[in-house]
Amino acid sequence: MSTVEEESDTVTVETVNSVTLTQDTEGNLILHCPQNEADEVDSEDSSEPPHKRLCLSEDDQSLDDSTPCISVVAVPISENDQSFEVTMTATTEVAEDEINEGTVTQIQILQNEQLDEISPMGNEEVSAVSQAWFTTKEDKDSLTNKGHKWKQGMWSKEEIDILMSNIERYLKARGIKDATEIIFEMSKDERKDFYRTIAWGLNRPLFAVYRRVLRMYDDRNHVGKYTPEEIEKLKELRIKHGNDWATIGAALGRSASSVKDRCRLMKDTCNTGKWTEKEEKRLAEVVHELTSTEPGDIVTQGVSWAAVAERVGTRSEKQCRSKWLNYLNWKQSGGTEWTKEDEINLILRIAELEVSDENDINWDLLAEGWSSVRSPQWLRSKWWTIKRQIANHKDVSFPVLIKGLKQLHENQKNNPGHQLPENKCGSGLANTNSSSGVQHVQIRVARLEESTGNAPSPMAALQIPVQITHVSSTDSPAATVDSETITLNSGTLQTFEILPSFHLQPTGTPGTYLLQTSSSQGLPLTLTTSPTMTLTAATAPSSPEQIIVHALSPEHLLNTSDNVTVQCHTPSVIIRTVAAEDISSSVTQTELAVDPDIQSADLTDPPDTLGTNTFPDDIHQSKLSDEEQSAYSEDDASKFSSRNSRELMDGVMVRTEEDASLKQDEDSHSDLPSTYVTEDLGSPTIEEQVDQPTIDDETVLIVPSSHGFIQAADDIDSESVLPLTTLTDPILQHHGDGSHIIGSSLGSPDSEDSKDVEDLVSCH
């Protein structure tokens, strides 16, 4: 089975013109299509803009339960240069009941002149909307009447990415270093068309883009909490300047909207803390009065909170709104308590909606007639807290998140009060919380960013997937049958966090290993795989969990020498690799035993370095530098030789991280039980289940025979990590070198992450 082939077969790209197709680190395909070529081929009449047709066809043989979702945006590079880029994001939604056989998605990409009548792919109105500066009702009505729709509300990460790359392109094309020059220094005339240009591909009114950009680049924004001194000064300035927010802001070093917002919060007459019964009663009266409703009626919209606050007298509009929507409205209308069943119901109902984007959820509808729901807004915040049970909820697609939550609650239902197996590492992993039930093999997917140090090397590999088969373990042996396959879309590097103790064993299939774990602690291993590797995670009925690692395609098996590099700094880890010829024997070739009580250093990347931060000065990503990598050798050099990641090309690197989940989840301050879910692109794979001997509590790191045994002593100091081990698979020995891919992913330094690297120790 070769998932590589499946993927490349299922998506065929036809272009009319000669184009360059590259892939960025996010998995986006970027089509570079020069105008002149397009003209030659497409149209003799230069007045007629050329049609560029990109045809994506879907072969569903291997994707029978997935629906591809492809969005396309066109981005002009500059005014003069009429070439443009198409950024295409292809995602696969989980939609079990939807089998689209032979789905062919056609996308037409047109030049701006034709924006108004383009094919029905969802991007047709984009430009019309994003090129229009409209704020009046008439403008909007006019566009709405023409059938245009546009996005409102919070900007998604994807949108911000598009915006950022548009800006970057604009700057590059004009040789401008800093966008703030344009935004804050240039005259209208000088920056002519700036906003129009950067709005390309965004289905938002130009005005919205403008606002967003101003906020983003205003360094007086995001200043943080107001100090008491600032508040005092603000009060004075307010008296002096009234509502001249710009002046007040300038005096305080804050943005105008920031000081305006802050002033809204500080009414002199405002009480704080718990509401008195009298206040609550007053609030209820006022709300009903102003909305012409009766006590008992549900009121969640159409309330002028400023007016309410004025009448209530003792609270600000925000306080009033919050109190009403999160409590009073529900109490008044005789609401019932929110239960665990409600929580499960919520997940199921959201799942039933089959929306691909969380923003598509109609909370009003969802809340309707649900007595324990206090308000749509409240329900949404409830969802937010539920969502955070998945530690990496930010990194996974919405359908995947839903699936993960369903599974999580399924497990909780099936195993109420189930205690997890021994937790020898004592890492305090969120998902091992006893009240949250069981978490089994949870593989976290994180993408390492492409190094900026290297040339923007177009990724040759298109969507090379890594497959993970995840068999959820419940107490019933039957669960093994219920395997789910997870296909990871990875052109570049993938990082997986798996369980802290495991070992690799051959499965009988050449190039296939079983990575067996003995703990349910979803901690500290990060598996970085080459595009040609498959990870199969499974849980045997009797536990321990197993992860099968194997190469994807026979060619790769035959032609490459895949190194499996394992690095861990957790105690008690067994990793075994066995020569292909040796498959049946599963003989230990090299053994490395580590003191189970070793406390390892922290190797975790902060979550924001994985691309969640949206601000210009924060767009650096986690990378590993050569220098940092060379630092490995300093660690425990007597026992383990260092190995530059560039050499690991087509290998699997297992890197341990301490308390990864906690760090990853640092934004969820309440230590909710968390679990990781994996990107599940739904490609089914039948993985052969091989009987595996249960490993005992002692874990041993076993390294390949080709380099001899390396026996780790028990005296590894507590700050040191387990060695990075290169496991050479003889089967894969002639594997082609793809080092540039990993090299580009790991090549650049980033101070934030230097700790990561310093803690790495390699050996082979």
Added chain:
DNA sequence: CTCTAAGGTAAGGGTAATGAATATAT
């Protein structure tokens, strides 16, 4: 001078994250 596109302001409804208080479990 008028018209209009582009830029801008203030107000207010909203979200997401955090902190404080309270409840519950150990």
Added chain:
DNA sequence: GATATATTCATTACCCTTACCTTAGA
């Protein structure tokens, strides 16, 4: 009863839209 942990309630920094206003240039 003390402590730890979870949950709820309250707060706040920041976001986004709406409804206007202003200005520069055609």
